[in-house]
Amino acid sequence: MDELTIARSLFGSSLAFHIIFATLGVGLPFMILISEIIYQVTGDRDYTLMAKRWTKAQAILLGVAIPSGTIVGVQLSLLWPRFMEVVGEVIALPFQIELFAFFIEALFMSIYVYAADRLSPVSRIASVFLVALGGGASAVLITSANAWMNTPTGFETSDGQITNVQPMQAFFNPSFPSAALHVLVSAWMTGAFVIAGLAAWRLLRRKQGYREVRYHQKALMMSLAVGGIMSLATAWNGHAAGQVLYEYQPEKLAAAEGHFETQAYAPLALGGVVDLEKGELVGAIKIPWMLSFLADNRFDAVVKGLNDFPRENWPPFYVHTLFNLMVGIGTLLMILSLVSWIIKWRRRHREALPRWLLWILSSTGILSMLAIEFGWIFTCSGRQPWTVYHYQRTAESVTRATGLGLWFVLFISLYILLFIGTILVMRSYFKRHPLQDEWKQIQAHPTERRW
């Protein structure tokens, strides 16, 4: 492998690792907030208990989210110094503001975790709200930087020099609104499905008390409701993101669809692989006219094909598969939550959902997280060979330093170690703090106030 490939693999892996914890850092506080509010409305202590237990999990995750974020933040400058020069000139603002979001999240997370017993219910909810706000804001802000890489605006160039910088225009670049919303709702969706998946997994256990079943049941139905709504929002707004591609990054859309010939009434391709020799997509199911309609709301919209672009600017073709998988998972999860609620409604008087459904539901968390990964790899790899679209190539932005291979091995080992460590610590923590103990504690202090 040459140094450029190593740099790309190293950086991509770091982000792929960070994004797991970062997405949960946006999604879980949102679920904690919702259950704290449901508790205030219904007075059902199970919901504060959920909030409390998820907070414990989130505190553990934060121990990896923060350093892994620090890694990507610093690695950007270490591996892509020429890119960061441009960032500093044009799009430094979101990075800068993001820090304040980090501060808010870190401050109030510490407060919520280490001082919860000394806070009134109002300040406790205010603290989770600020944690959720900080996490959401950092996701939106980092997405502004990424959206700018896809649709760079807010500067001009003369003789290779950057001039006439407009920081606000760069910040609010054309793909920012759709991308920011998409990242936010998909993170909330993922937070919900991760909880749903774990609750379903718990419900599959045969030997447990009625109270535990009820507890997991509540968590499951609540997260399926949130997840269902959010997956609807994700799909609807993903459609808007696709239309931005049509307008601003036609190569990426073409690669995502394996679309070679420029044409009106273009078909939507599901599945299949690109045969580079023949220059076409083989083995795909094609839905006539659909791509044109999705891209511009008209069947006669002309969708540019890859043959219209110079070959050295073609993105890699696996992005077609990634795109299909992301959209497929979104659709599947949307249907699953709807079906679950219908079944639940029809079996009101019986206990849990049927076991076959629980088996399927227990995989939703992992599926949703995979969709996040596929989506990001799709945006970043679909932008290739550019780091900043039509301005700076990836090969120009990379460091000239050598010997990256060693770091690649070290960092990958670190990620594997941390991943295993996190799972072990989670399991050990929840094993030694079973639900029964928590209920006993609640009985010992029955007087917790509401507002």
Added chain:
Amino acid sequence: MNDPLLAISLVWLFVFIYAILGSVDFGAGFWSMFYTRKRDTQAGSIANRFLSPTWEVTNVFLVLLVVSLVGFFPAAIYTFGMALLIPGSLVLILLTIRSAFMVFHYSVQRFRDTLDLVSGVTGVLIPALLVSILPILAGGFIDPDTHMLQVGKLFTSPVTYAYLAFGLASELFLSATFLADYSREADDESTYQVFRKHAVRLGPFTLLTAVLTTLLMGQEAVWLREHLLDQRLWFILSSLCFFIGYLSLFWRPRDGNKARGIPRLAFTLFIAQYALASFAYGRAHLPYLVYPYLTVEGSITNPEMLRYLLISFMIGMAILVPGFYYFWRLFLKDKRYLHQQ
């Protein structure tokens, strides 16, 4: 003050804040390791009580430092990125291990000893690597052709070790003084005595290493030593703060039941000491960011971006200061937190 000077002053301020917070934070990790092995004192658990809620906030200051460097001095990133790839990546790995283990430790009380060991050892290694950036920036260790760091030369040069000795001594000295103050706030006089003793021993040693570093510096960076001598006045003021602060560790407090020393005053004066000295060091380092490749003037961003960055800083700080205050009250002031067992 012109734009580049304003920007570099802000960056200096962040370096300084991180240096103090980092010293206290990493130092607390070290002391916590040192004393959980000796189970007869409370010192380890006091250090841990401070560390648990604060390391995340300290870490954000490190990120703030990197981000503001990118924002204010984009033209410097290439040189920084090339020169600091190795120490930077090492710091990242160690920092990650440390943070993860700190949280794991809090959640699972098993493996206490291993976890304490990790936080203690990284609490020494990370500051050492960070301090080694100073001699790199002062010149002599970057290959003029490839712009890559000459690692071998860096770690065989006595200058580097002088910097390291100074950095580590300062870290332990500052954190011992801080923890002395923190134990007094928690009304734990026996722990106070433990940390005061360390502060008293380490104080003169830090001074010694500082003088040694200045002497050896001439080997690689004559220019810096000459500039430093021009800043004599600041260094004299700084030493004055040190001496008064050091003396105050021996004064009797008004409350006759307490042991010797006024740690709050001492810690405040030591911060002033380091502020003055590092300000002087920063001034002496001008006009260079990285000698001789980068100057402050030559690396500054465009005026439009600078204006937006400064405005966003002011707004952000206005929002955050109340948050910091609340945090401080809950964890550094609230007797219910300080007194828990």
